[in-house]
Amino acid sequence: MTAIRATNLCKRYGRTLAVADLSFDVEPGRVTGFLGPNGAGKSTTMRMILGLDRPSGGSALVAGRPYAELRHPLRTVGALLDAKAVHGGRSARDHLLAIAQSNGIPASRVAEVLETVGLREVARRRAGGFSLGMSQRLGIAAALLGDPEILIFDEPVNGLDPDGILWIRTLIRRLAAEGRAVFVSSHLMSEMAQTADHLIVIGRGRLIADTSVEEFIGRSSQGYVRVRSPRLAEVAELVQVGDLHPDHLRVTAMSPLEIGALTARAGIPLEELTFVRPSLEAAYMELTKDSLEFTS
Amino acid sequence: MIDILRSEWTKIRSVRSTVWTLAVTALLMVGVAVLLAAAYKGSGDDPAPVREALMMSLAGAQLAALSMATLGVLVISGEYRTGGIRTSLLAVPRRMRLLTAKIVVFLAVSLVVCALASAGAAAAGLAILRPPSAEAGEAVRAVLGVTLYLTACGLFGLGLGTLVRHTAGALVSAIALILVLPTLATQLPGDWGRAVADHFTTNAGRLIVSGQDNGALGPWSGFAVYLAWIAAALVAGAVLMHRRDA
Numbered sequence: 001m002t003a004i005r006a007t008n009l010c011k012r013y014g015r016t017l018a019v020a021d022l023s024f025d026v027e028p029g030r031v032t033g034f035l036g037p038n039g040a041g042k043s044t045t046m047r048m049i050l051g052l053d054r055p056s057g058g059s060a061l062v063a064g065r066p067y068a069e070l071r072h073p074l075r076t077v078g079a080l081l082d083a084k085a086v087h088g089g090r091s092a093r094d095h096l097l098a099i100a101q102s103n104g105i106p107a108s109r110v111a112e113v114l115e116t117v118g119l120r121e122v123a124r125r126r127a128g129g130f131s132l133g134m135s136q137r138l139g140i141a142a143a144l145l146g147d148p149e150i151l152i153f154d155e156p157v158n159g160l161d162p163d164g165i166l167w168i169r170t171l172i173r174r175l176a177a178e179g180r181a182v183f184v185s186s187h188l189m190s191e192m193a194q195t196a197d198h199l200i201v202i203g204r205g206r207l208i209a210d211t212s213v214e215e216f217i218g219r220s221s222q223g224y225v226r227v228r229s230p231r232l233a234e235v236a237e238l239v240q241v242g243d244l245h246p247d248h249l250r251v252t253a254m255s256p257l258e259i260g261a262l263t264a265r266a267g268i269p270l271e272e273l274t275f276v277r278p279s280l281e282a283a284y285m286e287l288t289k290d291s292l293e294f295t296s
Numbered sequence: 297m298i299d300i301l302r303s304e305w306t307k308i309r310s311v312r313s314t315v316w317t318l319a320v321t322a323l324l325m326v327g328v329a330v331l332l333a334a335a336y337k338g339s340g341d342d343p344a345p346v347r348e349a350l351m352m353s354l355a356g357a358q359l360a361a362l363s364m365a366t367l368g369v370l371v372i373s374g375e376y377r378t379g380g381i382r383t384s385l386l387a388v389p390r391r392m393r394l395l396t397a398k399i400v401v402f403l404a405v406s407l408v409v410c411a412l413a414s415a416g417a418a419a420a421g422l423a424i425l426r427p428p429s430a431e432a433g434e435a436v437r438a439v440l441g442v443t444l445y446l447t448a449c450g451l452f453g454l455g456l457g458t459l460v461r462h463t464a465g466a467l468v469s470a471i472a473l474i475l476v477l478p479t480l481a482t483q484l485p486g487d488w489g490r491a492v493a494d495h496f497t498t499n500a501g502r503l504i505v506s507g508q509d510n511g512a513l514g515p516w517s518g519f520a521v522y523l524a525w526i527a528a529a530l531v532a533g534a535v536l537m538h539r540r541d542a
């Protein structure tokens with residue numbers, strides 16, 4: 001069954017349209033990356049899915065039902081929205097215990113998830129004193145409490161050090177491999193390229209792309225060959241399909257091998273012959289450049 | 297629902313502000329009783345009759361009302377301040393259930409603690425004052441009155457906290473409605489002003505502490521009027537909580 005289904009979701013805050021007519025599905029067994037520049041509406045969409053914000057239009061279903069209609073929702077959906085949203089005076093253990101009790105989850109799960117996220121040692125410390133990395137782990141522990149089949153993480157790697165990032169990436173992959181649906185937002189393409197199977201890209205609240213990562217990479221890796229030569233004009237004439245720039249020639253329709261063979265036969269010396277593959281980041285920037293909220 | 301109650305109990309017992317506000321409540325009740333009783337005793341007057349002795353012993357209620365209101369405010373505003381309300385609503389998306397559980401757990405905690413604190417205050421005060429005739433019935437009625445009054449003030453705070461969501465704003469409105477405005481209301485001119493003052497929040501609610509009439513209302517009808525004020529705050533808060541984005 002489709003884990004999350006958004007249908008024509010809209011959210012208006014006064015005069016800003018934060019989310020506009022957004023429809024997509026999140027499927028189980030894979031990591032779905034939710035990508036968009038700052039202010040694109042990722043967090044707003046997640047809050048609507050989780051029943052925290054009321055959509056101005058459209059609807060969101062989780063495991064086939066509106067979130068508020070789930071009995072013991074944490075056993076179906078686990079979410080990390082804002083790691084710092086914890087009462088600082090409460091210990092990690094009590095924080096998780098209160099959450100577990102509300103959904104009839106046995107108290108023994110608290111120790112288990114604390115172990116999973118590596119917070120066992122600090123379970124009795126006040127959460128207010130936690131570093132961002134520890135808070136993030138506590139938030140993930142809360143999401144995992146009910147052993148849910150659907151997970152929603154809003155920018156889980158924000159502010160983490162490389163160790164923490166690797167840890168979350170591994171965890172997310174593992175959760176999907178176990179057959180769960182993982183919906184994770186980020187504004188970094190490079191991050192998503194390493195963790196996600198599927199991408200939903202939005203900009204200014206609108207859907208820009210809904211595609212598999214492979215397809216996205218395939219589509220965006222239409223690289224070109226950069227050719228430099230003291231006799232560039234002759235090369236351009238020779239290959240015919242090139243795009244002449246002041247100091248180099250760009251060729252998309254031929255491989256370096258073909259170009260090299262051609263110029264060698266004509267006896268034209270080359271200074272450079274490189275295949276340039278645009279980075280995923282560049283492809284993503286290209287895709288979202290029209291929808292940036294703030295441009296510098 | 298029992299799951300949610302258990303969860304709210306864990307929440308309320310696991311933060312320091314609960315312990316502090318309850319400790320302050322107990323301290324105010326007993327402290328004021330001892331201070332007033334000792335001062336009266338030291339003045340060398342005749343032993344106070346039981347009714348006055350009880351009033352002196354329970355005089356801390358006016359201040360303790362504010363510490364209980366503070367606890368009531370914090371039960372909900374603490375979650376809005378930290379963003380913990382989102383965590384709570386993810387766990388319990390039926391918002392009215394969450395609010396109901398908070399109210400029930402607060403009531404239980406408050407009734408127990410306030411009963412103990414006011415019984416302690418009455419015992420301490422009476423032990424010092426030693427009124428000529430001690431009627432147990434009178435003392436029990438007074439302790440019960442104070443317990444209900446303090447708990448109602450806490451509930452008022454909870455309602456205002458739900459409505460305002462910010463701790464500071466809710467506290468200011470609680471102090472205004474419990475302490476400041478009732479006093480100001482007594483300055484209103486004419487019959488109409490008098491009626492407003494008599495029915496104004498704690499002017500009506502306090503009658504259950506003294507066990508006397510204020511002309512317009514008796515102890516129980518006064519308390520009922522106070523509960524109507526509290527219900528108004530709670531209902532308004534509940535409606536907004538239901539409607540607003542968390």
Ligand SMILES: Nc1ncnc2c1ncn2[C@@H]1O[C@H](COP(=O)(O)OP(=O)(O)OP(=O)(O)O)[C@@H](O)[C@H]1O
Nearest residue numbers: 013016018036037038039040041042043044045187
């Ligand atoms: N409560 C709110 N009131 C008013 N405007 C809001 C509110 N929440 C979000 N917005 C606006 O809605 C838009 C989308 O915000 P949102 O936080 O969902 O973006 P985002 O994709 O999560 O961005 P980021 O990558 O910065 O986290 C922004 O223009 C934001 O200013």
Ligand SMILES: [Mg+2]
Nearest residue numbers: 042043044154
């Ligand atoms: Mg966001």
